[in-house]
Amino acid sequence: MSKPFLEVRNLVKRFGGLAATNNCSLEVMRGETHALIGPNGAGKTTLISQLQGQIRPDEGHIFLDGQDITETSMERRALSGMARSFQISSVFPKFTAIANAALAVQARKGDSFRFLGAAWLDRAMMDEAREAIELVGLGDRAEVLAQDLSHGERRQLELAMVLAMRPSLLLLDEPMAGMGKQDSARMTRLLADLKKNYTILLVEHDMNAVFALADRVSVLVAGRTIATGSPADIRANDDVKAAYLGHRQH
Ligand SMILES: Nc1ncnc2c1ncn2[C@@H]1O[C@H](COP(=O)(O)OP(=O)(O)OP(=O)(O)O)[C@@H](O)[C@H]1O
Numbered sequence: 001m002s003k004p005f006l007e008v009r010n011l012v013k014r015f016g017g018l019a020a021t022n023n024c025s026l027e028v029m030r031g032e033t034h035a036l037i038g039p040n041g042a043g044k045t046t047l048i049s050q051l052q053g054q055i056r057p058d059e060g061h062i063f064l065d066g067q068d069i070t071e072t073s074m075e076r077r078a079l080s081g082m083a084r085s086f087q088i089s090s091v092f093p094k095f096t097a098i099a100n101a102a103l104a105v106q107a108r109k110g111d112s113f114r115f116l117g118a119a120w121l122d123r124a125m126m127d128e129a130r131e132a133i134e135l136v137g138l139g140d141r142a143e144v145l146a147q148d149l150s151h152g153e154r155r156q157l158e159l160a161m162v163l164a165m166r167p168s169l170l171l172l173d174e175p176m177a178g179m180g181k182q183d184s185a186r187m188t189r190l191l192a193d194l195k196k197n198y199t200i201l202l203v204e205h206d207m208n209a210v211f212a213l214a215d216r217v218s219v220l221v222a223g224r225t226i227a228t229g230s231p232a233d234i235r236a237n238d239d240v241k242a243a244y245l246g247h248r249q250h
Helices: 044-052 074-079 097-108 123-135 151-163 181-194 207-213 231-236 238-244
Strands: 006-015 018-028 033-037 059-064 082-084 169-173 199-203 216-221 224-229
Touching: 006 044, 018 033, 018 044, 018 059, 018 224, 033 044, 033 207, 044 074, 044 082, 044 169, 044 199, 074 082, 074 097, 097 123, 097 151, 123 151, 151 169, 151 181, 181 199, 181 207, 199 207, 207 231, 216 231, 216 238, 224 231, 224 238, 231 238
Parallel strands: 033 199, 033 216, 082 169, 169 199
Antiparallel strands: 006 018, 006 059, 216 224
16 A cells, blocks of 8 residues: 555644644545545634644644655745645735736745745746646636636636645645535536646535545544545445534535
8 A cells, every 4th residue: 555645643733622623634645636524613624724834733743745744834835845725815916817826936936925026027937827827727817807807717816826836735725615506617627627637635515526526535523534435435424424414514
């Protein structure tokens, strides 16, 4: 059996008396699309924040490609390929889609977002930015200001910005949030295409998307992984069914 690309071992994060992740363990194999599901408040976002390095665990370890990164800074994790989807708030509304993607390329090259230097004077960076924009299907919207994009298109732009980081592991926290049926379906198709080339950890409430995309699914309940398996296994798992009873998803 090959080693996991991402391994989470007994992660604990407490907020006061509440353990948001409570001895959480998880393994994601290289090339896999692994979905993380669970009722509201189960600790999914807290787990992703610990993987990204934004929140430090109280206990436990995180390994990326065999390296213990539990104490590694968020910046170093990003540079070593761990990329969380940008939130809409990190998109610059008055910049074009492609300029936003260029800033993400620039960030990968070690410059801060704050130094808006000459990102768009650098031909190579612009080519990379265009490639990312085209990968997410926004090629013909490249010159549109981010503020004039639809909600769905802005989420596509966030994805382009993550891809511009050349990630080895994509952490996607609810990429379909706030989307209508049509946009969700488009994002699902886009991710189905991307999953061929990336290792993805996907947190998502949209079960149609989860079951369409995931190679394996882990179920988080009260901060702990209660089951991991194929989508078919998870659908049939009695513990999972019980955990969801009374927890309607939004
Ligand atoms: N910064 C914080 N301070 C205090 N409590 C927090 C903090 N962040 C999260 N929590 C609590 O930790 C628990 C897990 O929250 P988290 O957002 O990780 O769950 P989730 O599974 O992502 O939920 P959802 O599906 O609703 O997004 C919740 O009870 C939440 O209220």
